[in-house]
Amino acid sequence: MDLTYTAAEEEFRSELRSWLSANIPNEWTRPGFWESLDDDESFRLRRDWERDKALAGFAGIQWPTEYGGRGGTPGMKAIYDAEMVLANAPRSVNPLALTFLAPTVMAIGTDAQKKEIIGPLLRNEVIWCQGFSEPGAGSDLAAVATKGVRDGDDFVVNGQKVWTTNAVHGDKIFTLVRTEAGSQKHRGISMLLIDMHQDGVDARPLKQMSGASEFGEVFFSDARVPATEVLGEIGEGWRTAMLLLSFERGASGIAQYTEFRRQYDEVVDVAKRLGRDTDPVIRGKLARVLTDLECLRYHAMHVQTQVEQGRDLGFEASMTKLIWSEPSQDLWEVFDEILGDDATLDSLGDLDLRPLHAQAMWSRSVTIWGGSSQVQRNVTAERVLGLPR
Secondary structure, eight states: OOOOOOHHHHHHHHHHHHHHHHHSOGGGGSTTTGGGSOHHHHHHHHHHHHHHHHHTTOSSTTSOGGGTOOOOOHHHHHHHHHHHHHTTOOOOSOHHIIIIIHHHHHHHOOHHHIIIIIHHHHTTSSOEEEEOOBTTBSSOGGGOOOEEEEETTEEEEEEEEEEEETTTTOSEEEEEEEOSTTOOTTTTEEEEEEETTSTTEEEEEEOOTTSOOOEEEEEEEEEEEETTOBSSSTTBHHHHHHHHHHTTOSTHHHHHHHHHHHHHHHHHHHHHHTTOTTOHHHHHHHHHHHHHHHHHHHHHHHHHHHHHTTOOOGGGHHHHHHHHHHHHHHHHHHHHHHHGGGTTOSEETTEEOHHHHHHHHHHTTTTTTTSOHHHHHHHIIIIISOOOO
16 A cells, blocks of 8 residues: 655645635635535536536546546646645535446447536536436446337436436436336346436426535436447447446545545534543544544555556445445444534534534435445445355
8 A cells, every 4th residue: 555645746736725715715714605506506616616627627537538537647636636735725516426427438439428527527617417317226226217218319218317416507318228028137227318408307306404505406308318328339338337436436435534524623622612522532533533544544555556556446436435434424423423412503602513514414314325334335345255145
């Protein structure tokens, strides 16, 4: 495991820090700023800022230059992930397109798709969402029931997707559709690229308990999709989906560690300000979380080293999800214990608790989405440790 960065990578860090320092307004880093905006205004500000960042050369860090990327190293991408967190940079409005869709298009897309998709999404000219989950297909993704019936040069699509990030703001959606009548499980599925603004597509927001509407549900009613708007081969959507999801691997754990370590320090500060930092039970639980976070850091560096050496991580990637999601949840459970009977209050004296409450509520979901902890444990046990089913 290599814990160092090259001189060129450290030079990139310095350049990136300078740009972020000059281009993030001070008010944006004020606690509660983003929570004070409505969803549309927050989205607009972040979309414009991220476009400017891409035009300045700080997007697609590891992408080949021919696709508008920087052609950087895995180390540069890890530095980018960490520095964005340290600078309190706005969250991406196009995360699924940048992380999943673009690398997949680079790998298996047609020349036309590469030209039409990659550049516009990098500059946030087109916002993409992902249509995988359905009311009857969550953890069992192969149970998708949304249908696409061939009609000449088009597919006519009917069905529903749910828990779709950016559904309301999305311009297009990459989605799994059953295009072979009578097919079951992994067979007969295609990944279609669908215009969200056409007739027959209806996106509705889902309001979360935090008040945000980051997710939505999408209804397809005789939506027409050209057969050329298939990513990969017709009927091979499951294979395309597995390739797409594989791009979640890599040095993402470094960003998670950086973010959660900052959150840990915020929770410790609350404990100190409320005089709970001397409670031996609280101290013990915080120590355990900190130990788990440091294990995440070393695991993330191990993963990055493997990536830099060109090794295929395979199913070991499932371990990363477990290692970051569960300590995150544990941290916010300690936060609630620190507050005790005051856990429902928005503030205590001059202490604004609203941003922390939002993070605490979000943490309840992290062991579910992206593959639940139960699923990840099964994958790790069977595919990494070789245990019997």
